[in-house]
Amino acid sequence: MKLKFGCIAYFPPPLPALSVLFDLAFPSESSGFAAGVDSRIVLQVRLRCTKGSVRWVYPGQALRVVLEPNLSSARHTSICIKPSPSFGGASVFIERAGQLELLVTDNGRPEYQVFCFRADGPHKPVIYLQASPQSDGPRNRRTVGFKYELLTNRSAAAPNLASCRPCNDTELLMAICSSDFVVRGYIKKVTHDSRRQMSSVEVSALRVYWQRSGVFEQHLDPLVSCQSWRGHIHTLLQCHVKPGDGEFLFTGSEHFGEAWLGCAPRYKDFLSVYHNARTARQNSCDFPLD
Numbered sequence: 551m552k553l554k555f556g557c558i559a560y561f562p563p564p565l566p567a568l569s570v571l572f573d574l575a576f577p578s579e580s581s582g583f584a585a586g587v588d589s590r591i592v593l594q595v596r597l598r599c600t601k602g603s604v605r606w607v608y609p610g611q612a613l614r615v616v617l618e619p620n621l622s623s624a625r626h627t628s629i630c631i632k633p634s635p636s637f638g639g640a641s642v643f644i645e646r647a648g649q650l651e652l653l654v655t656d657n658g659r660p661e662y663q664v665f666c667f668r669a670d671g672p673h674k675p676v677i678y679l680q681a682s683p684q685s686d687g688p689r690n691r692r693t694v695g696f697k698y699e700l701l702t703n704r705s706a707a708a709p710n711l712a713s714c715r716p717c718n719d720t721e722l723l724m725a726i727c728s729s730d731f732v733v734r735g736y737i738k739k740v741t742h743d744s745r746r747q748m749s750s751v752e753v754s755a756l757r758v759y760w761q762r763s764g765v766f767e768q769h770l771d772p773l774v775s776c777q778s779w780r781g782h783i784h785t786l787l788q789c790h791v792k793p794g795d796g797e798f799l800f801t802g803s804e805h806f807g808e809a810w811l812g813c814a815p816r817y818k819d820f821l822s823v824y825h826n827a828r829t830a831r832q833n834s835c836d837f838p839l840d
Contacts (some may be wrong), residue, residue, distance in 0.1 A: 585791060592610065592612045593610070593612070593617055596618055598619055604696055606693065607693050612678065629667055629698060630806075631664070631666075633696075637693075640680060640682060641655055641679070641680050642759050643677075644677040663746070664806065699805065714788065716813075717812070723823065724834055725813040726824075726835070729802055729812055730802065731758070731800070733800050734757045734799050735756050735778075735798065738754050742787055748789070754778055754780060759838065767781065783810070784808055784810050796816055796817075799815055800814050801814070
């Protein structure tokens with residue numbers, strides 16, 4: 551069994567077959583692998599980074615991943631993981647109050663999807679991987695891997711768990727204050743990908759109020775000699791997103807370099823909600839309206 555991590559490195563020695571749990575904790579930032587661990591061992595690792603990746607080669611029985619970053623003052627409320635394209639041969643669970651809840655099944659198609667969940671109160675987030683029985687020997691088993699990120703002080707709606715319903719007024723007013731991106735613009739095109747079980751909305755943005763990374767990029771439109779912003783926002787295929795005319799306000803979260811749709815009201819509807827909230831002094835934050 552081999553392990554590769556994006557933010558830690560260690561080389562544990564071979565373990566006796568009667569051992570049940572082997573605990574490892576590494577605060578350093580580097581990369582490497584662990585080899586020689588008995589396939590019957592339940593290996594436990596503690597990751598100190600707020601984001602990183604895990605690669606489990608020739609998986610044994612189980613791997614328990616405890617996320618405990620060094621930033622003790624930060625309150626991490628949500629965790630997102632993205633299985634690697636080669637993910638297979640294992641199921642993923644989250645641990646809550648000592649019980650395991652299934653997150654990703656072995657017979658599913660989790661590649662390209664993002665799975666998010668909330669931390670279990672004051673307890674450290676735990677991801678539990680259980681390898682599926684194989685009859686063709688450990689050397690032929692598929693690699694199990696995923697990326698992860700810990701999120702702080704924002705709602706971080708999970709793409710796979712988010713509702714397809716429109717946001718209500720309260721959710722919209724919170725979204726413009728806490729989302730990873732807020733842009734105003736038009737829908738140019740919507741494409742659907744049944745393999746990834748997602749839809750992609752191509753957006754031409756008139757204004758980018760803010761974004762956490764560079765999901766939306768500036769482009770020069772030769773027809774009008776002005777700059778606009780272009781970007782793609784993902785959502786679930788089951789939401790049946792269709793192209794719509796008019797101006798929208800797009801909000802959402804970013805996970806692993808991709809934008810995921812949160813609230814997307816028509817801009818005129820947003821203005822009505824915001825003006826009413828500001829008049830009643832119920833707006834969560836001040837939003838630029840120019």
